[in-house]
Amino acid sequence: MTIAAEAVRPKPAKRSGPPAPKAVGRKGLGRFRLADLGSGLIVLYCLVPFYWMIVSALRKPSDQFATTLFPAPISFENMKAAFSARNGFGRALLNSLIVAGTTTVITLAIGITTAYVIARVQFRFKNVVLAVIIATSMFPGVTLLIPLLKLFVGLDWINTYQALIVPSLSFGLPLTVFNLTAFFKQLPAELEDAAQVDGCSQWQGFRSVILPLAMPGIFTSGIITFIAAWNEFIIALSLTNEKSMRTAPVITALFTGQYKFDQPFGTQMAAGVAVTVPLVIGALLFQRRIVDGLTAGALK
């Protein structure tokens, strides 16, 4: 039956539409092939430098300047050197995890209700509130850091986690609110209306109906905030000066070689791979959600 229906359907289309569809199809196919070549180029553009980082990390230190496309033999000496006790890199990864993780949890805890209110409730100064929140993400990090550095020196906060987490809220919170507002707006408002009809208060409706449904959006903006906090550099560079409190990107950039002026590129590439691979795996697993989250703010 279905086959028959499908066989029948194209016929009227052919009859009513002049040969146009056919031409479109042929032209389209040619373009698709060109586009596939183009997407191959995009993949190369994005991955080749990253590939070079991995290859360089896996070379033997004595082959460091080799230009072959594959490391032969594959060696984990650079990786070992990166994690050697002298560098404090393991601790730096832990620091990054603590700082980025706490920043993400705090911004979500604070941002969820704000985003919900902006997305759903009508109130007088909505434009102003939203404009202020967007505007805060505009300030350059260094402007905020100068007084904060002075303040934190006075508070004896230099080389503490709170000194890294508090300034990170300045970019994390607007990002979270921006992302979550876009997400809440996609949820149909009828859901809360129905909950209210069933006797829920606005707060109950939010907690028991909207919050569970918003989990994917919360998760997405959590990932994006985490990556932004993990990649943060200027705050972590300026508010720490002890090796044990550096974050992973900072400590990697400041690695020194055995001799003062030679830069240990192999070790740095290995550490770079270690810092990046978890993020790339995360991007791989949650690509659809991340792309949705990144583009939601720009579209909705």
Next chain:
Amino acid sequence: MTTMIRERTGRSTVKPPNRQGSGWSTALMLSPTLLTLALVVGYPVLAAVRLAFVQVADQVNPQTGMLERTESFGLGNFAGIFTGESGEAFRNAFWNTTLFTVIGVTAEVVLGVAMALVMNRAIRARGLVRVSVLVPWAIPTAISGLLWRWVFESDGIANAVLHTQVVWTADDSTIFGFISAPFTTVLIADIWKTAPFIGLLVLAGLQIIPKEVYEAAKIDRAGTWATFWRITIPLVKPTLVVAVLFRILDALKMFDLPFVLVGAHKHSVETLSTLAQYEMSNVRYGPAAAYSTVLFLYIALIAFLFVKVLGADLIGRGLKESR
């Protein structure tokens, strides 16, 4: 029951009760974010502007004969950064910041739009393309700075592939005798990292253009070029303008790449952010705050022009009611 609910909700969507939260509960739900932002952004910005007007001077107190630190308010920091040697440093940093932004963002937009058009047409390996595009975005900027420093090392792959012997990251090194080599490397690293990201945003903009529009254009026998300029560009323009604005604001703050790729306080790639951070790390808070205040005003001006002149619709979208 169901019909009753539908009736009720049908009526209530006209003027829904839950969209008119009481003033207090709304304020209560907004306050955590606003208070936090006031503390971590509002206070530091005001304090930074104040610091820019504070001059610190070490003077010998004639009565005690001791060295004393005095603070006074004045325009001294600004006068200092606009004149003399530090005036030159400021002009250089201002010029570099502007040049990085103009060249970088232009290249990123052209490349990003091209990538988006390709991705929109491609049918094979879409998943792979999506993931690849996220890779440069996911790599921390500082790490990508290291990566490009390694690529542009004098014994590195760039010189090997190009058959050149340029010392790319040396401050005074040039290519073709007049283009600053370290400036070029920072630009390349920046474009590599963010062009795919713009591509991703534009792609999302392209995907919401209804197919019927293109079919209508085809019936009208519009050529590829005309379709692109008359249909695609105007329809993705709102997305593009917002993406470009955020990119420009980001580029004006550029710090990680010049700092890691070339080094701290390097003339060829000094930006306003690296200059202010350098002053700050040398405990010259006044000049640092003055530089950063100028940078912040510069950013605010650009954002204002974008919203007013190009109509970058940042808030309006946020206020649109859900369907």
